Amino acid sequence: MSRQRLTIGTFGEIGHLVSPGGRVVARARYRDWDGKTRLVQATGDTRKSAERALKAKLADRTLFQPSSSALTPDSPFPDLVAYWLKDLELEDRLSKRGESIGVPM
Numbered sequence: 871m872s873r874q875r876l877t878i879g880t881f882g883e884i885g886h887l888v889s890p891g892g893r894v895v896a897r898a899r900y901r902d903w904d905g906k907t908r909l910v911q912a913t914g915d916t917r918k919s920a921e922r923a924l925k926a927k928l929a930d931r932t933l934f935q936p937s938s939s940a941l942t943p944d945s946p947f948p949d950l951v952a953y954w955l956k957d958l959e960l961e962d963r964l965s966k967r968g969e970s971i972g973v974p975m
Contacts, residue, residue, distance in 0.1 A: 876901040878943045881910070881928050886917050896920035900928055903943070 876882055881898045889895055897911035912927050914920030941953055 876907060878903060878905065884921055884924060886920065889913065894920040896924040898924060898928070900931060902931070 876899065878901050881900045884896055884898045887895045887897070893913045893915060894917050895911055895913050896917070897909055899907050900910045901907045910924065910927055910931065912920055912923035914923050941950060
């Protein structure tokens with residue numbers, strides 16, 4: 871059975887490593903707004919300080935969601951379709967009605 875996929879804007883379990891210099895590295899996987907999961911890490915003198923630094927980094931990441939679109943992860947599907955069709959029209963990639971099958975207009 872596979873792992874459950876992270877929801878956009880959330881992080882998974884926090885792990886800890888000790889670096890050769892003795893500092894602690896806290897790291898976790900974070901699912902960004904583009905849907906890709908990335909490893910985020912932070913260091914500190916102790917496990918707790920590294921974890922606090924990591925959580926601060928993760929909180930800052932949620933502020934960087936795309937602002938160029940009116941769409942959000944909670945947008946309804948018809949809004950996504952309308953946005954996609956508008957984008958196709960702007961790129962002149964949207965076929966005029968009947969053109970693609972040779973029907974006179």
